[in-house]
Amino acid sequence: MKDVAFMTYVVKYLGVKGLFITNACGAINTDFSEGDIVCLDDFISLVSKNPLMGENDPRLGERFVDMTTPFDSYLVENLHNSAKKIRYYFTYRCLWILPRSIFRNTRRDSRIQNNGM
Numbered sequence: 001m002k003d004v005a006f007m008t009y010v011v012k013y014l015g016v017k018g019l020f021i022t023n024a025c026g027a028i029n030t031d032f033s034e035g036d037i038v039c040l041d042d043f044i045s046l047v048s049k050n051p052l053m054g055e056n057d058p059r060l061g062e063r064f065v066d067m068t069t070p071f072d073s074y075l076v077e078n079l080h081n082s083a084k085k086i087r088y089y090f091t092y093r094c095l096w097i098l099p100r101s102i103f104r105n106t107r108r109d110s111r112i113q114n115n116g117m
Contacts, residue, residue, distance in 0.1 A: 009060060018075060029094065037088075039079060041071055043096040 011019060032038070056063045080090055 012060065018072065020075070020079075027094075037090065038094045039076060039090050040096050041076060041093040043070065043098060045098045047098055 008019065027038075052063060052065065076093075083090055
């Protein structure tokens with residue numbers, strides 16, 4: 001997990017206060033179409049390790065950060081407002097689920113992740 005977070009550490013040392021990350025991935029939401037752009041507003045991490053675990057390095061900042069709002073609402077609104085200026089309208093704000101490993105969804109997995117049932 002340290003390797004995944006490495007570039008975040010680098011930009012922090014360079015003085016960056018905010019980070020905008022893009023990603024291309026698949027989705028189980030059947031309302032999404034190829035090429036849709038979504039804006040995450042929450043996530044569920046099912047991995048056993050994360051960058052907040054392990055020995056504390058005070059140079060990286062606070063160890064136990066508030067994860068109740070992992071995505072800054074000001075930045076999210078700014079993204080949406082900027083998109084509107086170029087007449088791009090985000091249809092989706094979504095939840096991202098990070099599983100422990102790559103998996104194939106069963107019908108029930110997909111229904112639970114899409115509908116909470």
